[in-house]
Amino acid sequence: MTKIWEIQIFLFKEVMNIAKILTSTATTAAQRPAVSFGRKQILNYAELAERSLSLAAGITDCLGLKMGDHVALIMKNCPEYIEILFGLWSAGISVVPINTKLHQNEFSFILDHSQSRICFCSPGLVDILTPLVPAISRLEAVISVGEPAYDNLFTGRKKGVVEELEPHNLAWLFYTSGTTGRPKGAMLTHRNLDVMLNSHLADIDDIGEQDCCIHAAPLSHGSGMYVLPHIARGANNVIPESGGFNTQETLELLSHYHGCSAFFAPTMLHRLIQDPAAQSANLNGLKNIVYGGGPMYLEDLKKALSILGPRLSQIYGQGEAPMTITGLTRDMHTDHETEAGVARLKSVGVPRSGVVVKVFDEEAQELPPGEIGEVVCRGDIVMAGYWRNLEATAETLKSGWLHTGDVGFIDQSGFLTLKDRSKDMIISGGTNIYPREVEEVLLQHPDVQEASVVGRLDPDWGETVVAFIVPSEGSQVDTDDLDTFCIDHIARFKRPKTYHIVDSLPKNNTGKILKIELRKLLKEKTDEICNV
Ligand code: AMP
Numbered sequence: 001m002t003k004i005w006e007i008q009i010f011l012f013k014e015v016m017n018i019a020k021i022l023t024s025t026a027t028t029a030a031q032r033p034a035v036s037f038g039r040k041q042i043l044n045y046a047e048l049a050e051r052s053l054s055l056a057a058g059i060t061d062c063l064g065l066k067m068g069d070h071v072a073l074i075m076k077n078c079p080e081y082i083e084i085l086f087g088l089w090s091a092g093i094s095v096v097p098i099n100t101k102l103h104q105n106e107f108s109f110i111l112d113h114s115q116s117r118i119c120f121c122s123p124g125l126v127d128i129l130t131p132l133v134p135a136i137s138r139l140e141a142v143i144s145v146g147e148p149a150y151d152n153l154f155t156g157r158k159k160g161v162v163e164e165l166e167p168h169n170l171a172w173l174f175y176t177s178g179t180t181g182r183p184k185g186a187m188l189t190h191r192n193l194d195v196m197l198n199s200h201l202a203d204i205d206d207i208g209e210q211d212c213c214i215h216a217a218p219l220s221h222g223s224g225m226y227v228l229p230h231i232a233r234g235a236n237n238v239i240p241e242s243g244g245f246n247t248q249e250t251l252e253l254l255s256h257y258h259g260c261s262a263f264f265a266p267t268m269l270h271r272l273i274q275d276p277a278a279q280s281a282n283l284n285g286l287k288n289i290v291y292g293g294g295p296m297y298l299e300d301l302k303k304a305l306s307i308l309g310p311r312l313s314q315i316y317g318q319g320e321a322p323m324t325i326t327g328l329t330r331d332m333h334t335d336h337e338t339e340a341g342v343a344r345l346k347s348v349g350v351p352r353s354g355v356v357v358k359v360f361d362e363e364a365q366e367l368p369p370g371e372i373g374e375v376v377c378r379g380d381i382v383m384a385g386y387w388r389n390l391e392a393t394a395e396t397l398k399s400g401w402l403h404t405g406d407v408g409f410i411d412q413s414g415f416l417t418l419k420d421r422s423k424d425m426i427i428s429g430g431t432n433i434y435p436r437e438v439e440e441v442l443l444q445h446p447d448v449q450e451a452s453v454v455g456r457l458d459p460d461w462g463e464t465v466v467a468f469i470v471p472s473e474g475s476q477v478d479t480d481d482l483d484t485f486c487i488d489h490i491a492r493f494k495r496p497k498t499y500h501i502v503d504s505l506p507k508n509n510t511g512k513i514l515k516i517e518l519r520k521l522l523k524e525k526t527d528e529i530c531n532v
Helices: 004-012 020-028 045-061 080-090 104-113 123-135 148-154 190-204 222-232 247-256 266-274 276-280 298-308 339-345 390-396 435-442 479-489 515-524
Strands: 033-037 040-044 070-074 094-097 116-121 141-144 170-176 184-189 212-214 236-239 260-264 286-292 312-318 321-328 356-360 373-378 401-410 416-421 426-428 431-433 448-458 462-471 498-501
Touching (some): 033 045, 080 222, 116 123, 184 190, 212 222, 266 286, 435 462, 435 479, 462 515
Parallel strands (some): 033 236, 070 094, 116 141
Antiparallel strands (some): 033 040
């Protein structure tokens, strides 16, 4: 006999699966374009939903995967990315999208740590990834998209279903660079992704069926998140044929499509407006470029507004609260003349719907407007924690607040301005680089006794990595040799662009290297730079 408390649990149990947005759009907008490659439509919504469900059946039937498993994606942007995301979610499997530009050692760490059972990859990466399989305990296979092993997953007669999950179930393991030198996997739940998509529609852009999103930024990061609101509203997801970003292709797509949105890291926006072709391009199709993921120079922003018009919005978020801590809407970009207007352009905007944002002092007490401290936030957007890393979770999620590691202040009108990052992180081209992971590599070199890494402002990349090196006794440091050593051990984009060879590093009385002093030194030492 059913007891009363069992009935209550039944009544209140919420079911959710982010993949349902696709099945729902496939009924209301079946014939609308869902995925395009360049100018060519690849799938409409009915076809995308069918392929995703068929893939869900294939991975469970042919590969034996089950609900709760993890599958990694090491893929450049391509049309298949979207059916794979939805196919895996439909089957109740969590995705682990990984930046394709990482080093083989970094792939190996994340594949192992995430406990991925399968890795889908771009054809060009199969030779790097396949040799990793025997050494990674849970990894069973690497499947290259477009190869027969991939196509076979769609040939079964069984139709997949969208599994009913709970809101707290894991949807996306988002690996961020780690302060300890190891990447950390932010656990994003189906609830987090649902909140992110609805908040985008509420605060940033009201998308319609006639619109499209140009996915020139990596789908493993911000652009992947923006697939969701576009699917929910039946808009077209356009993948550039280059699988990435170049200004000419982007301008060409913006002149071809209508109602275009895109997520751009500041570096991409900088490059777009530096291209003389942007001045004369037909931008009638551009609706909204959402920039974020790293600091934007005011001069670039003003130039972008003068070339592109008031079609820019900014988001501030992090892997731990994806794309959704604060936002600066298109309307908030219109005044670039008055002091108040410029102050807003320098800010990252106001808290997003359903997110509470505060600034704390070192004792976790809220600071009044104008005072600088650590930015914290809470709300349904905040991750569930770091995968298999209780220590980092406890350091980051304290008393219900996500401690972002960013430093800033909130003004009287509620606009947040970021001043610094408390975790020394460098953001180059919109991608995080933690100094520690670069330092750990440099310190392995026999000619290096001590190494410390800081970021230097760069008009193109936002920041570039600069290393200070104390040579081992009796050694002559060859910076070309250090460069090759870095290429052999970490992703190319993380290696220092400049080296300074010094006799000692500035330290406090407990021996901690003073990065503030190094940054001061950097300003003075421009003459002695050894660029590689
Ligand atoms: P990620 O986890 O890779 O998305 O990086 C998140 C970090 O990027 C944040 O903690 C900030 O330091 C930085 N960031 C993100 N958005 C912005 C923005 N709009 N302005 C300045 N920095 C940003």
